[in-house]
Amino acid sequence: MNIFSLAYDYRNFFLSGLQYTLLLAVLGVFFGFVLGIAVALLRMSKLRVLRFIATAWVEFLRGTPMLVQLFLIHYGLASFGVEFSAVQSGAITLSINSSAYLAEIFRAGIQGVDRGQVEAARSLGMRQAMTMRHIVLPQALKSVLPAIGNEFITIIKESSIVSFIGVADLMFQSRAVTTITYDGFTPLIVVAVMYFVLTFTMSKLLGRLERRLNTDDRR
Amino acid sequence: MIAVKNLEKHYGKLEILKGIDLEIQKGEVVVVIGPSGSGKSTFLRCLNLLEQPTGGEITFEGESITSRKHDINLTREKMGMVFQQFNLFPHMTVLQNITLAPIKVKKQSQQEAEKFALNLLRTVGLEDKKDAYPNQLSGGQKQRIAIARALAMQPHVMLFDEPTSALDPEMVGEVLEVMKKLAEDGMTMVIVTHEMGFAREVGDRILFMDGGFIVEQGTPAEVFGNPKHARTQDFLSKVL
Numbered sequence: 001m002n003i004f005s006l007a008y009d010y011r012n013f014f015l016s017g018l019q020y021t022l023l024l025a026v027l028g029v030f031f032g033f034v035l036g037i038a039v040a041l042l043r044m045s046k047l048r049v050l051r052f053i054a055t056a057w058v059e060f061l062r063g064t065p066m067l068v069q070l071f072l073i074h075y076g077l078a079s080f081g082v083e084f085s086a087v088q089s090g091a092i093t094l095s096i097n098s099s100a101y102l103a104e105i106f107r108a109g110i111q112g113v114d115r116g117q118v119e120a121a122r123s124l125g126m127r128q129a130m131t132m133r134h135i136v137l138p139q140a141l142k143s144v145l146p147a148i149g150n151e152f153i154t155i156i157k158e159s160s161i162v163s164f165i166g167v168a169d170l171m172f173q174s175r176a177v178t179t180i181t182y183d184g185f186t187p188l189i190v191v192a193v194m195y196f197v198l199t200f201t202m203s204k205l206l207g208r209l210e211r212r213l214n215t216d217d218r219r
Numbered sequence: 220m221i222a223v224k225n226l227e228k229h230y231g232k233l234e235i236l237k238g239i240d241l242e243i244q245k246g247e248v249v250v251v252i253g254p255s256g257s258g259k260s261t262f263l264r265c266l267n268l269l270e271q272p273t274g275g276e277i278t279f280e281g282e283s284i285t286s287r288k289h290d291i292n293l294t295r296e297k298m299g300m301v302f303q304q305f306n307l308f309p310h311m312t313v314l315q316n317i318t319l320a321p322i323k324v325k326k327q328s329q330q331e332a333e334k335f336a337l338n339l340l341r342t343v344g345l346e347d348k349k350d351a352y353p354n355q356l357s358g359g360q361k362q363r364i365a366i367a368r369a370l371a372m373q374p375h376v377m378l379f380d381e382p383t384s385a386l387d388p389e390m391v392g393e394v395l396e397v398m399k400k401l402a403e404d405g406m407t408m409v410i411v412t413h414e415m416g417f418a419r420e421v422g423d424r425i426l427f428m429d430g431g432f433i434v435e436q437g438t439p440a441e442v443f444g445n446p447k448h449a450r451t452q453d454f455l456s457k458v459l
Contacts (some may be wrong), residue, residue, distance in 0.1 A: 119269055120306035120365075124320035124372055125296035134319060138310050 007190045010177045014190060017173030020087070021159055021198070024169065028094030028155040033148075035095060036102030041132070043107055054103070061100035067161055069093050074165045090162035090169075098155050105147045109140030142213050149206035153199045160195075170194055220245045220280060220376065220407055221266065227274030228261055235261045237431035238275070243376075248408045250422035250439075252415065254454055257428045259411045263380050266409065267291070267298045280375070296324060299369030303381040305361040307353040307368070313340070314349040317368045325372065332371070339367040343397050359390030363397050370401075377401065379410040395421075415458055419443050427451045 007014065042054035061069065074089035084092065113136050121131040141148070163172035170191045177187040221243040228236040235258045243249055251259045264270040266277065268284065268291045277285050284294050308316050317339065318332035327335075340346045343363040353361055362382055369377060379398065383391045395417050402408055402421050412418060418425055418439065425442040427435045427450075435448045443459075446452045 114304075114306070116302060116304050116306040117308065120300075120302060120308070121320075122292075123267055123269060123295055123298070123300035124369070125292050125324045126320055127292050130323055134323065135308055142310065 003186050003189055006177070006181065006183065006186045010173075010180075010187070013173040013177050014170065014194065017168060017170035017191070018194060020162075020167055020169040020172075021156070021195075024087070024090050024094055024159040024162060024167070025152075025156045025198070027091040028098055028159060029152050031091070031095035032098030032102050032151075032155065035099035036106055037137075039099055039103035040106035040110060043103065044110065058100045058103055061097050062104075066093060066097050066158060067164065069097060070161055070165060086162065086165045086167045089165060090159070090167050093162075094155055094159055097158075098151055101151050101154075102148065105144050105151065106140065108147075109144035110136055112143055113139045145206065145210050145213070149203060149210075152206070153202055156198050156202065157195060220247075221409075222278045223266075223275070224277075225275040226262070226265060226272050226277065228258075228265060228270060228272050235431055236265070236272070239433055241426070241433065243407065243409065245375075245407055246405050248402045248406075248410070248421055248423045249426060250418040250424070251409065251411045251426045251428055252413070252418055252454075253426075253428035253434075258431045259428045260380055262428065263378050263409060263411050266378055267295050267300055269300075292324075296372055297375045299372060299374035299377040301362070301365050301369055301377065301379045301382045303384050305353070305358070305365045305385070307361055307365055309353050312350050312352055313345070313356075313364050316353070316364060317371045320368075321371050336367070336371055339370050340364075342400070343367050344393075357390060358386045359393045362386065362390075362394045366394075366397055366401075376407040376409065379408065379412065381411050381413065383412065383414055413458070415443070415455075427454065429454070 039054050039057055042050045043058070045051050045054070070089060070093040073093050074084060074086065077084070117135050117139065118131055121135045122128075126134070159169060160171040163169055163175070166172070168176075174187040174191040177190075178184050181187070221241075223239055223241040226236055226239040227234070239262055251262065253259050261270055265272045272285060275285070276283055279294055279298070282294070283289060284291060308319070311319065314333060314336055317336040318329065321327045321332040321335070322329055337346065337349065340349055343366060345360060345363055345367070348356060348360065348364070353364070356364065366377075366382075382398070383394050386394065391414065395414065398408070398410070398417075399421050410418070410422070420439075422439050424436060425439050426433050427442060427446075427448070429450050435442060435446065435451045442451065443455065446455055
């Protein structure tokens with residue numbers, strides 16, 4: 001079947017799938033980002049216990065397949081009476097998984113900020129949290145922006161695993177269309193192109209943001 | 220104003236400061252000289268606890284700042300510091316660099332902070348740079364901004380850690396000029412420097428440090444004109 005007519009005929013499937021994919025990607029990026037900063041700060045805490053928890057978090061989430069994590073949250077926790085909807089499980093899995101990778105990126109960025117910056121801020125009477133927020137994090141985030149961009153793109157793509165637990169995302173819809181049309185190829189190409197448009201747009205946007213930040217201070 | 224009693228600092232087995240005693244009066248300009256590795260920068264950095272002393276006591280305006288209960292952040296508001304590497308915040312304009320701490324720490328209004336900042340920029344002769352980013356400035360300009368940034372907190376004392384050592388020779392003068400003006404206005408200053416001419420001209424008191432001790436101190440005339448200690452004589456003969 002012609003790819004364009006298939007895409008057009010089944011546009012409702014693909015567009016509704018796109019909504020779920022976008023929703024999960026946005027949630028994953030947002031909560032992964034916030035959680036990632038928190039985990040990165042915990043990893044650099046003075047308290048050994050907090051450092052240990054954060055390190056264990058990162059190592060576990062990086063060291064086990066995301067599909068296993070997804071099933072643990074969706075099916076595993078259910079056997080303890082903790083039940084999430086498929087979308088909730090998907091969002092939680094994407095968020096915690098990306099938080100681990102982002103935490104490592106943030107940590108590298110934070111540790112890469114010149115010590116003198118912290119000393120200057122502290123010498124002005126700024127407290128540690130204030131220094132982190134106004135001096136260290138802005139510089140750290142800027143320097144690791146390309147790496148953050150990679151992680152965002154990964155989240156968009158990896159969100160496709162939620163189709164395993166029945167979230168009707170792009171991947172799920174491509175299989176639905178295959179079932180109807182008996183075409184095992186074209187629907188996959190359609191969603192592949194749609195994923196690519198998402199990630200390519202993302203990478204262009206980040207590239208633009210990067211250039212804009214660079215005009216501030218070229219060193 | 221500042222009293223230092225038996226100050227010690229060591230990293231593991233390595234002793235940097237081996238018992239420093241010193242009193243600094245209000246309005247005094249104290250210049251610390253000495254060979255590299257003598258502990259002068261460490262000593263200066265202990266004064267606002269950027270380095271945590273391992274022994275001894277420091278009191279500032281009658282308060283023991285080395286005591287565990289003391290909140291050093293409050294003291295640091297009153298102690299300006301200028302670094303060898305400037306340490307301006309690269310992601311902020313000159314004006315933001317100067318007003319950040321007054322706004323966030325002293326809770327000044329933006330208007331008030333900016334007005335004061337512009338005055339300071341005028342004193343250091345860089346009014347026209349208020350919207351520039353640090354990377355657009357020369358080393359000498361950066362250091363003058365760094366001085367303005369420290370002054371914006373209206374400190375009672377200014378600490379200078381080799382403020383001209385990272386500068387190209389032709390820019391040293393403009394920074395020293397600003398510091399001289401500050402000294403003439405009665406600011407209490409502690410300066411670690413290798414600029415002997417400047418030390419002699421501006422210092423009220425010269426400290427010569429070597430091996431973690433204050434080996435000799437006195438007026439510039441005494442220390443430069445008639446050094447008593449052999450190590451001072453040796454050092455001065457090499458640098459003058």
